[in-house]
Amino acid sequence: MKKFGFGAQVITGLIVGLVLGFIARAGDVHWLSGILTWTGSTYVQLLKLLIPPLVFTAVVTSIANLRKVTNAARLAGQTLLWFAITAFFSVVIGIVVALVLQPGVNSSVDASAAADPSTTGSWLGFIQSVVPANFLGLGTNGETVSFNVLQILVVSLLLGVAAVKAGKKAEPFIEFSASLLSVVQVVLWWVIRLAPIGSAALIGKAVATYGWDALGSLGMFVLAIYIGLALVIFALYPAVLALNRLPVLDFFRRVWPVTTLGFVTRSSMGVMPVNQRTVEKSMGVPSEYASFAMPLGATTKMDGCASIYPAVAAIFVAQFYGVPLNFTDYLLIIIVSVLGSAATAGTTGATVMLTLTLSTLGLPLAGVGLLLAVEPIVDMGRTAVNVTGQAVVAVVVAKREHIIDDRVWETSEPELVKQAV
Numbered sequence: 001m002k003k004f005g006f007g008a009q010v011i012t013g014l015i016v017g018l019v020l021g022f023i024a025r026a027g028d029v030h031w032l033s034g035i036l037t038w039t040g041s042t043y044v045q046l047l048k049l050l051i052p053p054l055v056f057t058a059v060v061t062s063i064a065n066l067r068k069v070t071n072a073a074r075l076a077g078q079t080l081l082w083f084a085i086t087a088f089f090s091v092v093i094g095i096v097v098a099l100v101l102q103p104g105v106n107s108s109v110d111a112s113a114a115a116d117p118s119t120t121g122s123w124l125g126f127i128q129s130v131v132p133a134n135f136l137g138l139g140t141n142g143e144t145v146s147f148n149v150l151q152i153l154v155v156s157l158l159l160g161v162a163a164v165k166a167g168k169k170a171e172p173f174i175e176f177s178a179s180l181l182s183v184v185q186v187v188l189w190w191v192i193r194l195a196p197i198g199s200a201a202l203i204g205k206a207v208a209t210y211g212w213d214a215l216g217s218l219g220m221f222v223l224a225i226y227i228g229l230a231l232v233i234f235a236l237y238p239a240v241l242a243l244n245r246l247p248v249l250d251f252f253r254r255v256w257p258v259t260t261l262g263f264v265t266r267s268s269m270g271v272m273p274v275n276q277r278t279v280e281k282s283m284g285v286p287s288e289y290a291s292f293a294m295p296l297g298a299t300t301k302m303d304g305c306a307s308i309y310p311a312v313a314a315i316f317v318a319q320f321y322g323v324p325l326n327f328t329d330y331l332l333i334i335i336v337s338v339l340g341s342a343a344t345a346g347t348t349g350a351t352v353m354l355t356l357t358l359s360t361l362g363l364p365l366a367g368v369g370l371l372l373a374v375e376p377i378v379d380m381g382r383t384a385v386n387v388t389g390q391a392v393v394a395v396v397v398a399k400r401e402h403i404i405d406d407r408v409w410e411t412s413e414p415e416l417v418k419q420a421v
Contacts, residue, residue: 010257013196014203014264021207036204040264043198046191047270050184054273055149056156057181058291063160064174065288075401079293082393083301084338086240090232090303090389091337094311095330097228103221103312104319149269150299188273195261195274202264206376218374221316228308229381233259237392244396250409254282255391262387263380271387272298279391284405285398293397297390302353304382304389307337310357317358317367329361336360351375 017036024032066072163170238248252259258278262271276294279285285293311333318325336357351368358365398404 009196010199010260013200014260017200017203018207021204024208033208036201036208039201040198040205043194044265044267044270047273050188050273051149051269052152053184055152055295057177057184059153059156060160060177061181062288062291064164075289078397079393082396086303086389087307087338089236090307091311091334093231094228094308095333097224098312098315101220101224102319103224104316149295153295192274199261199264222374222378224312225309225378226381228312229304229385232303232308233385233388240392240396244399246395246399247409255388258391259384259388263384266379266383268298268383268386275387275391279394283395284408285394286403289398289403290394293394294390297393301390301393302386304385306353309382310337310354313354313371314357314361317363321364323363332360333357
């Protein structure tokens with residue numbers, strides 16, 4: 001297993017999952033579909049289980065450690081700046097692709113499929129989501145307990161700053177947070193090692209459930225989305241990395257297990273613990289900075305869900321209903337995409353972001369219903385781009401601020417981790 005690296009294990013899991021998914025779908029094997037569904041859901045649940053304690057302890061500890069860093073405010077500003085820069089170019093790519101391919105014109109989707117979405121995005125909703133509903137940012141949905149990571153992040157930041165201000169009396173609290181963080185990281189390692197199994201189950205479930213039937217009359221729309229996503233991940237991100245003198249191929253070798261995990265889990269927050277560990281252990285980003293940037297990125301840095309998707313989808317809806325868009329409309333799409341991704345934090349990202357874009361442009365919200373049939377298929381690609389972009393920004397900022405450990409990049413073994421913490 002030591003010779004068979006983590007990345008190779010994840011890829012093997014994907015291949016096995018594809019085979020099992022096609023078997024389950026072609027042979028209508030219900031028990032296999034059930035096993036794949038349960039295994040995949042359990043793996044994502046285990047990842048999400050670690051998010052609240054990981055974010056809380058990591059942020060509190062990082063705030064305490066940032067006392068040793070003189071440019072903490074600059075790091076935060078640079079992070080937000082690069083979030084905006086990559087979001088800007090991503091949404092421009094999405095607009096260009098949609099205008100060239102014209103998915104709304106070249107579509108035979110039935111207009112009767114149009115339906116108003118159950119949830120909509122708003123700037124007021126974003127402000128309300130930032131204010132913690134309770135101390136731990138927890139909520140309930142029937143019998144299910146949920147959490148709002150943005151609220152946990154806010155609470156953690158406030159407590160971390162307060163602990164620093166309290167001085168020596170708060171040292172036991174800071175030490176406890178650091179100790180608990182070490183324990184959470186060990187448990188996280190155990191879950192990470194299950195990634196090949198989780199990946200196999202998740203991709204198998206996707207194939208068994210959706211296959212290719214869902215594409216139907218929306219094939220051009222899906223093609224436009226994936227072309228836009230491919231241009232971001234294989235053209236924009238390499239350009240950003242090269243501009244900042246980071247090894248492009250080495251970066252993708254190290255981040256690829258995270259990218260594939262995002263693709264199959266469809267959850268930026270579920271992948272966040274793995275992503276954070278990757279940028280720390282495989283890319284030399286200091287944990288003091290990574291524990292701030294990665295949770296923030298997982299809630300607000302969404303080039304797939306908040307840039308490519310709403311741009312292509314909004315133009316699709318406009319073309320489908322025959323509503324002409326002018327330069328001002330395209331400018332509004334860019335502004336909403338650059339600023340609006342934060343408004344999706346703690347909610348169902350892409351759908352909320354799309355409704356925010358449509359309402360800004362004055363397009364019918366019922367157009368959202370036209371695209372629901374392919375939502376799971378495009379969501380896989382969107383999430384893969386999201387998590388990759390989060391790693392890109394963390395590495396770029398660390399490099400530009402001269403806090404990255406260049407020795408990590410000199411190793412010939414680009415694995416996530418070589419041993420447990």
